[in-house]
Amino acid sequence: MEEQHAETGRRWPGPPWGHWRHDAPRGSRLPWRSTVLLTAFVVIGSHVSAHDQRGDRAQLGLVAHLLLLVAAGALLWRQRHPVPVVFVTAAAAMVYLGAGHPYGPVFLTVAVACFSALVAGHRTAVWTAGGMFWAGHVLVAHWLYRWLPPAGDAAASWGQELIIATWVVAIVAVAELVRIRREQWVRERAERAQAARRRADEERLRIARELHDVLAHSISVINVQAGVGLALLDSDPEQARTALTTIKAASKEALGEVRQVLDTLRAPGDAPRAPAPGLGRLGELVEQAAGAGLTVTVDGAAPRLAPGTDLAAFRIVQEALTNVVRHSGSRHARVRVDCANGTLRLRVDDDGPPTGADAGGSGNGLAGMRERAAALGGSIEAGPHPGGGFRVLAVLPLTVSSEESLRGGSNRKEDR
Structure with missing residues (x-):
């Protein structure tokens, strides 16, 4: 049945x-x-x-x-x-x-x-x-x-009545046991269904975060470069060509990442075709930001991290730089990466001031960063800093595998 x-x-x-x-x-x-x-x-x-x-x-x-x-x-x-x-x-x-x-x-x-x-x-x-x-x-x-x-x-005989009463009690006891087991089975089935719905909700949220981070960053770069290309189309065609080239590269990369995210929906359980992004691709973020007119300096080496922590760190830096492109009048940003005492600290600063213009975002960037950090047991602090401008500070705990990777990486450096 x-x-x-x-x-x-x-x-x-x-x-x-x-x-x-x-x-x-x-x-x-x-x-x-x-x-x-x-x-x-x-x-x-x-x-x-x-x-x-x-x-x-x-x-x-x-x-x-x-x-x-x-x-x-x-x-x-x-x-x-x-x-x-x-x-x-x-x-x-x-x-x-x-x-x-x-x-x-x-x-x-x-x-x-x-x-x-x-x-x-x-x-x-x-x-x-x-x-x-x-x-x-x-x-x-x-x-x-x-x-x-x-x-x-x-x-x-009254002994016969005792036998009948014993049979009645036995039948009732067995039926009670079956009823309790049936209720337990129904409860377990409801818990499994609830757990399945919760996993589906978490997966939808994860995909929504990935799509938001990919599209927000790439479209911000495209938006800025499109404005540059339109402004210089007549006066400086060569610079306009460079802007269009940047738009083409950014859109191609965005399409590739979106396709990778959507592939997980079409074939759940299949291995992704490309590795998930991590802090090892900070150089690509710097180049993309440069294409949007933002100069980014990076202080600190990208460590070897567990895949989940590495992806979250990359997306946090990506979203922070996207917010600088969208909302800050500064054309310079600084990224600092520190690993100490079992934690990873990511700090992204810009000199401001805020533009105050509507950049067309969804307003979910900071919320998405906080959700990513909270999922790993970390935290996000975002707001104006005393020297002016805006600061995003992420503190992520390192998992055991991350710490082992860090020690392994340092040992390999010493061997070399």
Whole structure:
């Protein structure tokens, strides 16, 4: 039996006791096969029991067969209407035994009905029906037997009542265990679905950050160079040509990175075709910034980092330089890279002042940087600094693999 998740369309395998569910849709199949087999077993087993109890109990007649069919046939609706079914089977079995018919598998119909209703969570109905059945049996076996068939019947022993009560308690205990396991399975399934939705949300957020960082930086460069090209198209065609060349290179690189990000959507789990960017590509950022008219000086060597930290560091520097191009009147920026005490410090400064013009950005640049840093357990400080201009300071913790890479890198330098 399978169930289909309403949101994702994914099919989850149902529990092994799924055919006892009380919340089955009305259009689902009735349990014909199990009910027919159970009915045949009850009728045949009652005939065998009647043969063994010949002379002690009344013979199986038309009424007895009708009661057996009612008790067993009612189980056909045990999924959809467990409460009425448990009372119908208990009443039919009680009338069957009260009429003096042979003991036998008729008890099984009550057990299955109680089990099904209890698994569905109807404790009160099960205890009520079970209590009525047991009380009725005690009443018939110890008092009303004098006036009920068969004639000359004697009172049942209290040991027999104890055995019946023990079976009732055992059935209820097993049903409770199954119900608890079923609820646990449903809870685990909901937790898995929630975890899958959370992973999907995180992946969408990651892709949104990547696209924002790639497009914001490249389009800012293209925007600046397009303005330069338009301004110099008539007076300095050669400089305009240089601006168009920069636009072509920036757009080509942006298209390549966007294609790499989108490839992860088309074929999830596949390895990327190109390595993720890192601080080793700071030189490319400096060249792109120079194409936008921004001179960038870099202080400090790019360390070897874990892939996640390396990508986050690159994107933070890229977004910080993009903001300088967009919002600062300064044409010079400084990038400082420090690694000490298990942390990576990235500082990007410009001399300002802010232009105050609308650069057409989404306004999510600083928020994206903070999210990247927070995902690694780091922090971002951004704002005006005392000397004028604007400063972005990122502090990222180094993972164990990053620190090992740093030590490995220094050892290799010493070997050389």
